[in-house]
Amino acid sequence: MASLPGLGPIGIWSNKLQTDDPDDLGRLRDAAAELEELGYAALWIGGSPSLAHAAHLLAATNHITVGTSILSIWQHQAADVTRQRAALAPADRERLLLGLGVSHARFAAQYNRPYSAMRDYLTALDTAPEPVPADRRVLAAIGPKMLRLAGDRAAGAIPYLVTPEFTAQARTALGDQPFLGPEMKAVLDTDEARARTTARDYLTNYLTLPNYTNNLQRVGYTEDDITGGGSNRLVDALVACGDAEQVRTRIEEFQKAGADHVAVQIVLPPGQSYPELLRQYRELAQALPL
Template identity: 65%
Template sequence: MAPIQGLGTIGIWTMELRADGPEQLGAVQEAAAELDELGFGSVWIGGSPSVAQAAHVLEATRNLTVGTSILSIWQHEAADVAAQYGALPPGVRERFVLGLGVSHAKLAAQYARPYPAMKEYLAALDGAPVPVPAERRVLAALGPKMLGLAADRAAGAIPYLVATEHTAQARETLGGEAFLAPELPVVLDTDLSRAREAAREHIDFYLALPNYTNNFVRLGFTEDDFKSGGSDRLLDALFALGDAERVRERVREHVAAGADHVAVQVVVPGGRNLDAVRPKWRELAEALVSDR
């Protein structure tokens, strides 16, 4: 299956563009429109957004590809997802990518047999009155089995919180044709100590989730790397810490390892904050958009 076209190399991954209520919608759509104007190829909305929430961003933009990264299969029924996809206007639908994932046992009470569950979910999308075609869906795959499924039953994979070594391994597993778009968290701060502090605040939540730590172990990290918010070695492998030029270098490392596209997530102290990340997006656009 041919990789998803038109995204270029650089996109933005963010939870800030998930409007959880009407009071947030105006600010979210204004920020999305600016991302479009800045020239990024895509925006990936985190936090298990619905297709309807992604539609708000699609409505506010003209060129951006908008993806869910990821929509949890435990939180959203396949029939509802397909119906919301079918409700998108055909021209808008061409800019939407459904990113799916199995989430984590600690976050989903019904979590069980994730690989068979994903296969069943994809089959339900195939059988819907308006199917979500394989070429418009991607999987948040980390391990080899889910990566194989991403190559066979979807356009490819959108791994989250991975080192370049994982990107190289994922490309080998996926083969040469499947789409591969890892997420890259970045802290735009040239004070390395302060940047690592922000990175540790961000990663602390994920270090309690075995799906991630098991993947880190496959890459050669140990339990010692998971203590106290993560070792310097782990943070340096997963994050881009420093200025926009450092982010550019890390993006190119992922591309050299086999990525088609890299979704950059701006990390700021204190967590989700649309007003705080928007200036950082502008800073990144100046340095990165020419690489599209």
Template identity: 55%
Template structure:
């Protein structure tokens, strides 16, 4: 596999947890294939498959696209062994493998019965990827890193970091921890709704489930938020720091804050009132592509 470069990700990508072909019926599989092919044509730099995908899910998205970089965002190291993942990646043809990036994470204690020593487990997983035949090398993997220790590991052993549910301030701190050369590709959740009260309500519907996961809340506490910010699905201050709310121009402005803070790439996750993060918001993806234009 040819090592990916930071530039290959583009500045703007799409993050979606609805691209799991393995969980879809025939109609769902067809809808996913059509949606990712359109995202490719719209010019986005990278497509992030969210919600703990498998290597099979990623392979299906790669097969349905032509040029876009495809990344798992993220594959849980507890759900799939390194040997299994490396073997599946090895079945892709050469051009497909060169467009694929393995995003890895340690998930969360409340979701994983065997969760223990996550940092050591990640180191062992990376070692296993290095020794696989063929290996999945550092230039084709990123880590879902939040804290300083995991960010340093991302810089040392992978192309960089893909932090989820973070502020622009965290992005600045992550850039400092990673150094100037590592990829930094945070996720940014988006609600395209000019009614801010309604947009915040939609955002709370998505955020509430993450506020029960210590890895996220501990990170937010490090950033200066308090326990009171986690009540009721999230305070206005928390929502306005974590989300891009409003029209496409507001999304562009918020995205620019992350890029100015040191991000190389921002992965936009569109949240809708009707489907939350579970649907394929193709109209919103088109609207954002039009708004960003040549910046994609």
């Protein structure tokens, strides 16, 4: 499986790229069009999006890749996904990357044998009347078995809540050819203490989920690092804090570790607005080779 051709090195990850409120669709579409114009390579819809969420962004843009990050296999039947994808215009199908994941036991009552469930889901995508080609799907893989599956039966992996060190290990596990596009968090704030507080507040819930904490322990972090919202060592590893140049430097660390693409998630303090998120992506774009 070759890495994804034509996908640029830096995209955006945000759970604010989806809405079910018709009154918000205009604002969302305007934001998507602006982010495309700024030169970002992909819009990764965070949370648990559907193909309907992806369709809104595809309709608002012309050439940018739109990815789900991730569509939960427990919430969306493979047959429904293939039908919804087939209903898109051919050019939009080519711009869509189906990011799939098993989510977490806390969020899916039917969670059971996630590796086997993902393998069966991929088989259902392969054998549907309108199959989803392997090179148009990627897996939210962080464990060794899921990484192998991502390389064997998808275009590659889109790991979440990871470090450059994990990225190097994932590249070794995948081999040279499969796509590797980790998500990376950033806080654009040069006040170190305040930036860490913003980062830690955002990380706290993630650091209670075993899928993530087990992976962090596999790459060398301890229980002491993980508890209490994360040690400074862990917070600094998971979130790039500082100005746009410091964020760019961290992106380069991921790239040197083997990432083909980095999906940057800007993290805001509680209460800051959607326009502020766009303002910071504009600021970041000035420092990046987009």
